[in-house]
Amino acid sequence: MKKNIAIFAALLAFAAGAAAAAPDFRGETIYLALTDRFADGDADNNDIYGDEYRPGDLKYYQGGDFKGLMDNLDYIKGMGFTAIWITPPVMQPPGRYVNSSKTYDAAGYHGYWAWDFSKIDPHLESPGAAYADFIKAAHAKGLKVIQDIVLNHGHGGDTDPASVKWHARRGQLSGLGKTYDYYNDTENWFNHKGPALADLLDLNDQNPAVLDWYVKIYGSYQDMGVDAFRLDTVAWMAPEFWKKFTAAMHKRKKDFFIFGEIWTNDDYKLLGSYTKLAKGDPMNHGMAVVDMPGSSMGGWGRLEKVFKGGSYEDVNELLSHDKAYADPTWLVTFPDNHDKPRFNGAGAGTPATESQYRDMLNYYFTARGIPCVFYGTEAMMPGGDDPDNRRMLGAEGMAAAKAGPIYKLMAELNAVRAASPALQKGAQKALFTAKDQYAFLREYKDSRAYVFLNKGDAPAKIKVPGLKDREYTELTTGVKLRAGGDTEVEVPAHDLRVLAY
Numbered sequence: 001m002k003k004n005i006a007i008f009a010a011l012l013a014f015a016a017g018a019a020a021a022a023p024d025f026r027g028e029t030i031y032l033a034l035t036d037r038f039a040d041g042d043a044d045n046n047d048i049y050g051d052e053y054r055p056g057d058l059k060y061y062q063g064g065d066f067k068g069l070m071d072n073l074d075y076i077k078g079m080g081f082t083a084i085w086i087t088p089p090v091m092q093p094p095g096r097y098v099n100s101s102k103t104y105d106a107a108g109y110h111g112y113w114a115w116d117f118s119k120i121d122p123h124l125e126s127p128g129a130a131y132a133d134f135i136k137a138a139h140a141k142g143l144k145v146i147q148d149i150v151l152n153h154g155h156g157g158d159t160d161p162a163s164v165k166w167h168a169r170r171g172q173l174s175g176l177g178k179t180y181d182y183y184n185d186t187e188n189w190f191n192h193k194g195p196a197l198a199d200l201l202d203l204n205d206q207n208p209a210v211l212d213w214y215v216k217i218y219g220s221y222q223d224m225g226v227d228a229f230r231l232d233t234v235a236w237m238a239p240e241f242w243k244k245f246t247a248a249m250h251k252r253k254k255d256f257f258i259f260g261e262i263w264t265n266d267d268y269k270l271l272g273s274y275t276k277l278a279k280g281d282p283m284n285h286g287m288a289v290v291d292m293p294g295s296s297m298g299g300w301g302r303l304e305k306v307f308k309g310g311s312y313e314d315v316n317e318l319l320s321h322d323k324a325y326a327d328p329t330w331l332v333t334f335p336d337n338h339d340k341p342r343f344n345g346a347g348a349g350t351p352a353t354e355s356q357y358r359d360m361l362n363y364y365f366t367a368r369g370i371p372c373v374f375y376g377t378e379a380m381m382p383g384g385d386d387p388d389n390r391r392m393l394g395a396e397g398m399a400a401a402k403a404g405p406i407y408k409l410m411a412e413l414n415a416v417r418a419a420s421p422a423l424q425k426g427a428q429k430a431l432f433t434a435k436d437q438y439a440f441l442r443e444y445k446d447s448r449a450y451v452f453l454n455k456g457d458a459p460a461k462i463k464v465p466g467l468k469d470r471e472y473t474e475l476t477t478g479v480k481l482r483a484g485g486d487t488e489v490e491v492p493a494h495d496l497r498v499l500a501y
Contacts, residue, residue, distance in 0.1 A: 023255035024425065025083075025257040025282075025283060025330075026424050026425045027418075028083045028370060029083065029370065029371045029372070029373075029417065030084070030085050030370065030372035031372075031375065032085045032337060032372055032373065032374045032375060033085070033375045034064070034087050034338055035064050035066070035068075035086050035111070036062055036065075036087075036109040036111075036123070036124075037062055037064050037375065037391065037392050038068055038072070038375055038394075039064055039065075039068030039071065039072050039394055039395065039398070040062070040063030040068050041065050041066070041069070041070065041126065041129065042065055042067045042068075042126035042129065044126070045065055045123050045125065045126055046061060046123065047061075048122055048123060049096075049165065051165070052108075052109075053123075054107075058391065059105065059107065060096065060109060061107055061109040062109065062392045064392070065123060065124045065129070066125060066129045066130070066133065066134040067126045067128075069134060070133070070137045072398065073137060073138060073141045075402070077142070078402075078407075078411060079407060079411050079414060080410060080411045080412075080415055080418070081410075083146055083228070084143055084144070084146065085146035085148065085372065086145065086147060087110055087111040087338070088110075088114070088147070088232070089120050089131055090115075090117050090119065090120065091115045091116040091119040091121045092109075092113050092115050092121050092123075093156075094115065094166050095107070095164065096164065097156055097159065097164060098159065098160040098164055099158050099159065100158050100159060102160055105163070108121075108155065110338070112150055114153075114155060114173065115154065115155055115174065116174040117154075117173070117174070117217050118174075118176050118217050118220065131224065132224050135224060135225040135226065136225065144227035144228065145226050145227050146226070146229070146257075147226045147228070147229055147230070148230045148232060149218055149221075149229050150232040151205075151214050151231070151232075151237065152197065152202065152233040152236045153200035153233070153236075155201060156170075156200055157170050157183075157199060157201045158170075171183040171201065173189075175217050176213065176216060187207075188204055189203065189204055189207065189209075189210060190202060190204055191204045191205070191206075195236075197233060202236075205237040205238050211241060211245060211248075215249070215252075218249065219248075222249065222253045222256065227256070228258065229258050230258075230259055230290075230332075231258065231259070231260035232261055233261065234260035234262050234289075239277060242277060243277045243278065243286070246277065246278065246285075246287050247285075255283050255284065257283055258282055258286075258287045259288040259289060260274055260290070261289070261290050262274060262292065263292060264293070265293045265300060266302075271293075271325070272324030272326070274287060274289050275287070275288060275289055275325045275327070276326050281330065288331060288370075289331060289332070290332045290334065291332060291333045293321070294318055294333055294369070295333075295335065295337070296336060296343050296360055297339075297341060297342075297343070297349075298340060298344075298345025298346075298349015298350060299341055299345065299350075300341075301335075302314065302318055303315065303318065303360075304350070306363075307356050307455065308352065310435075311434075311435040312436070312438035312455075313433055315430075315433075315438065316430055319368075319430070322428075328368050328369065328427075329368050329426065330369070331368070332369065332370045332372050333364055333367065333368075333369035333370065334371070335360055335361070335373065335374070336389075337374050338374065338386070339386060339389075340389065341384045341388075341389055342382060343357070344357075344380050344382045344383070345382070346388060352380070354405060354406070355455075356455075357377075357380055358405075358495070359455035359494055361373075361406070361409060361413060362413065362453055362494075362496040363438075363453060365410075365416070365423075366413075366417065366423055366442070366449075366453075366496065367428060367451075368427065368428040371417070375393055376391065376401075377406065378401040378406050379397050379398075379406070380404070381397070412476070416475045419475050420449045420475065420498070420500045422442040422447040423442055423451075425444040426441075426443045426449065427442070427443055428441070428442055429441045429443070436455045437453065437454050437456065437462050437491070438452075439462050448500065448501055449475075449500040450464065450489075450500070451497075452464075452491045452496060452498070452499075453496050454491035454492065454494065454495055454496070455494060456493055458493050459490055459491065459492050460490070460493075461489070462488065462490075463487065463489075464486070464487055465485070465487075466485070466486075467484050467487045469482075469484025470483075470484065471501070472501050473501065474497055474500075475498040475500050476498060477497075
């Protein structure tokens with residue numbers, strides 16, 4: 001994408017203003033940062049217990065913290081993102097974890113093994129850089145904060161007594177100053193019937209007191225200034241539980257976005273059912289979901305093959321299931337995340353070229369849904385199965401990213417998307433499909449955007465019917481032109497054009 005600098009600057013300014021004014025999360029784009037792997041701003045909080053910080057061993061803490069995020073908010077903002085999704089910040093077990101069979105060892109650097117739900121993990125905070133400080137700093141930069149939350153489970157209860165310092169407290173979970181014991185469950189706090197995820201302590205979603213406990217805990221994070229929740233392991237708890245929890249969260253805070261993770265890449269009916277827990281948009285009712293089938297995760301995402309030599313026909317097949325959702329424009333879309341190999345995979349995934357990155361991102365930033373990009377994508381970071389897909393970015397990685405092409409591309413794409421309400425919120429309709437060329441219409445109220453994509457190695461002319469006769473702005477160049485009826489647009493190799501009004 002070749003862009004006039006003045007036009008690009010104007011689009012970025014428009015994007016910043018539009019994001020700040022909109023309580024509708026479809027106006028946002030999301031940067032997913034695994035906090036421990038983003039940047040180490042304070043070395044003093046790295047090795048608190050003496051056995052959980054092992055630089056280079058990706059199963060353990062690597063030092064990233066809130067200070068590292070706060071020091072580099074301009075790096076994230078420089079790509080045009082308006083929201084930061086952080087992995088769960090709650091307190092993790094005090095030291096390394098080893099299961100009783102000694103077949104697995106790690107530490108809770110990722111945040112998904114809660115020890116105390118109402119406390120923040122000390123590896124993440126520093127003087128002047130507590131969680132509340134980070135939220136305030138992000139807001140000062142015009143960035144919203146999405147907190148990843150886990151209600152299904154806590155830490156692993158199956159531990160090796162010789163290797164785990166907290167073995168004597170292995171079945172205990174805390175929050176709001178109270179502690180509950182899986183092995184002495186007098187308050188029916190845990191699910192003992194199964195099924196349970198791995199050996200993690202499973203909370204009882206049938207106990208109303210557990211729901212009330214969580215509402216109080218996560219209500220306090222709302223009060224701290226968090227702008228949205230991403231719900232982990234949604235399918236492991238009853239839909240009725242989520243209906244009540246989301247209703248309570250929306251009641252506490254207006255215009256609060258909630259979206260959930262349901263692990264499937266082909267059960268559209270299941271995914272769609274969670275978007276229908278309540279009537280109304282997920283800013284104030286129920287939840288949206290992550291578009292798992294529409295990812296490009298290595299070896300798993302249904303769209304990976306499209307951008308690695310496949311056909312855009314597979315996009316049409318994916319979108320044919322959009323009727324399963326209450327409103328697919330609220331889906332959180334993403335190339336890859338922290339659970340499967342990256343788009344630039346290793347092992348189960350297939351490495352990606354710069355051109356393939358361009359093709360992939362050109363699609364995600366113009367297609368229906370709210371784009372979410374995993375940290376390191378801007379550096380084309382490689383990564384296979386967990387934990388290889390969770391490498392440290394750090395100052396060196398950020399410098400390399402800023403000097404490379406994808407960081408700049410995402411800034412341009414964010415600006416283009418922000419310049420059109422249709423690209424943010426519009427329904428999508430395919431107009432032309434070939435193996436390497438694709439065109440579609442996004443339409444929202446009186447805003448329209450015609451998107452032309454070319455992932456071929458040569459320029460291509462794409463002809464579409466039915467354009468309303470009027471003046472359009474081509475958003476990647478800023479050129480104004482008259483078009484109508486059958487319209488042919490030439491798109492450079494591995495690039496896009498967007499006609500909008």
